[in-house]
């Protein structure tokens with residue numbers, strides 16, 4: 088059975104290791120040590136070199152000893168700031184930071200659940216399908232580790248990411264694709280007091296474009312935002328240059344195309360009308376996530392959750408995670424709610440019960456995947 092004390096000890100240890108994006112070396116080494124101690128061959132890719140970080144994605148495989156589809160499980164090694172000298176504090180079976188940093192349950196709670204499941208595989212020593220684990224870097228800074236991960240290494244064709252803030256038992260099976268938009272507007276500089284008529288204000292072009300733009304919640308499936316505007320040089324100069332950054336997201340690929348085209352057109356039209364120039368670039372930040380509840384990856388998770396008395400909840404999100412990237416690579420991937428609360432804040436916390444239940448859920452998935460009839464295998468779940 089999963090061991091609560093062991094899980095808590097490991098969670099506190101991992102949270103205490105500072106690991107902002109690009110600076111995951113220490114935690115990557117710690118996770119590698121655990122994997123090696125479990126007798127696994129561990130690999131690390133060169134993503135860090137490419138993206139300027141000091142660690143790559145860490146991955147390992149436990150070869151199958153029984154029937155069932157190979158599965159992968161993934162969590163990210165990095166956290167947001169502030170994460171210098173995290174001091175985890177346990178109060179009434181809930182783990183918090185000391186209030187001066189984030190805790191890092193996002194996503195160290197996911198990491199410990201995966202590590203505990205691997206320990207269980209070894210300790211129980213029952214037939215199981217192949218299990219692969221991927222610990223990614225630089226998730227918070229734009230899913231960079233997952234995007235650079237070579238999925239050709241995987242034998243698993245479906246998997247699970249542990250990185251949603253929903254309650255344990257919740258499963259994100261729908262999330263929007265996300266386009267980034269950057270518009271560089273070129274006007275004409277001129278002295279604002281002497282000869283303003285010789286100038287073309289890039290700020291006014293931006294204002295006209297944005298004023299016409301549909302932004303915010305476009306429909307139940309689609310959102311759009313202009314996030315930053317930078318430009319101009321001084322109060323007495325007609326601004327020549329403005330750089331605008333924005334985004335659009337939609338669960339529906341066609342709506343995303345339409346909204347993105349609309350935003351581009353607003354910039355281009357306003358520029359043309361005012362004698363300016365607009366250089367607009369759009370790029371796919373990450374692909375969408377759209378799984379049918381009947382797909383094996385979802386059905387298996389639902390069955391596994393139910394088997395341990397959890398109430399599975401299939402959910403849609405407005406955010407993105409490594410699961411989007413894996414799905415985009417053709418690997419159906421569910422993102423699990425792991426019970427972490429108030430993530431990305433100094434009040435971040437997680438209940439010990441959730442850390443434990445998440446490990447049990449992963450064990451249940453592996454067990455269900457390997458059993459033809461979903462029958463009980465007492466060794467996995469002896470009552471404590």
Ligand SMILES: [Zn+2]
Pocket residue numbers: 163193194226250
């Ligand atoms: Zn996360």
